Amino acid sequence: MIYLKTDEEIELLRENNILVSRTLAEVGRHIRPGVTTKELDKIAEDFIRSNGATPSCLGYEGYPAATCISVNEQVVHGIPSDKIVIKEGDIVSVDLCTLMKGFNGDSAYTFAVGEIGDDVRRLLEVTKEALYRGTAQAKAGNRVGDISAAVQDYVESFGYGVVRELEGHGLGRKMHEDPGVPNYGARGRGPLLREGMVICIEPMITMGSRAVVFERDGWTVRTRDRKPAAHYEFAVAIRKDGPDVLTDFGIIEDAIKKA
Ligand code: MF3
Ligand code: CO
Numbered sequence: 652m653i654y655l656k657t658d659e660e661i662e663l664l665r666e667n668n669i670l671v672s673r674t675l676a677e678v679g680r681h682i683r684p685g686v687t688t689k690e691l692d693k694i695a696e697d698f699i700r701s702n703g704a705t706p707s708c709l710g711y712e713g714y715p716a717a718t719c720i721s722v723n724e725q726v727v728h729g730i731p732s733d734k735i736v737i738k739e740g741d742i743v744s745v746d747l748c749t750l751m752k753g754f755n756g757d758s759a760y761t762f763a764v765g766e767i768g769d770d771v772r773r774l775l776e777v778t779k780e781a782l783y784r785g786t787a788q789a790k791a792g793n794r795v796g797d798i799s800a801a802v803q804d805y806v807e808s809f810g811y812g813v814v815r816e817l818e819g820h821g822l823g824r825k826m827h828e829d830p831g832v833p834n835y836g837a838r839g840r841g842p843l844l845r846e847g848m849v850i851c852i853e854p855m856i857t858m859g860s861r862a863v864v865f866e867r868d869g870w871t872v873r874t875r876d877r878k879p880a881a882h883y884e885f886a887v888a889i890r891k892d893g894p895d896v897l898t899d900f901g902i903i904e905d906a907i908k909k910a
Pocket of ligand 1: 707708709711712714719728746747748757758
């Protein structure tokens with residue numbers, strides 16, 4: 652069941668996703684060699700709560716933390732841990748959700764720690780550009796497959812892998828609503844995009860093979876070949892005249908530029 656949102660509801664979703672963006676910026680400011688992912692999770696949780704929201708990942712299907720923090724070969728759903736210490740050259744994907752005024756926010760960003768290899772930098776750039784190209788297709792009258800194909804075609808033209816086991820989703824009163832938004836597929840196929848739909852587009856892209864393994868902790872997804880993976884996520888409202896991006900990467904990128 653796809654729930655169409657009113658303009659007022661879209662503004663509440665925007666408020667949430669701006670808070671998610673500000674929280675990602677706050678986490679990004681603290682990502683440096685020596686910090687643990689557990690410490691980053693605490694920073695995020697405190698920031699979310701001090702802004703009057705709750706971290707909606709915490710307790711979601713039993714998930715034990717406020718954020719998902721996935722380092723290097725971890726793709727998504729990495730559980731923050733005091734055993735995982737960030738080091739120079741890592742890439743750190745942070746995915747987090749808020750609940751405020753009855754609606755959810757959900758966005759993700761992959762951060763580089765100091766100097767990373769040119770090949771890894773390219774992976775981050777391509778993944779982010781794939782998100783932008785997918786987002787450009789998020790307008791009324793298009794279909795979900797138009798988003799999927801835009802992401803897949805761009806990513807695969809660089810020889811990177813599109814993870815197929817996980818996908819984007821609708822966003823609203825629930826963190827995961829219909830429709831599913833795969834990062835691979837055919838143009839012109841899938842559910843019709845209508846004004847008032849709000850979806851999360853979230854390419855999960857691997858430098859090597861697209862094959863992934865689900866770790867025995869029940870959550871962490873990593874690449875089978877242990878090559879790095881990147882993940883960026885936008886919440887987007889579908890409008891007649893085009894996509895209305897509810898997430899603000901500008902807040903995050905300003906914060907890490909100043910750091
Ligand atoms: N943003 C993540 C997703 O869309 C949310 C995961 S929360 C978790 O899959 F609790 F399930 F980890
Ligand atoms: Co999501």
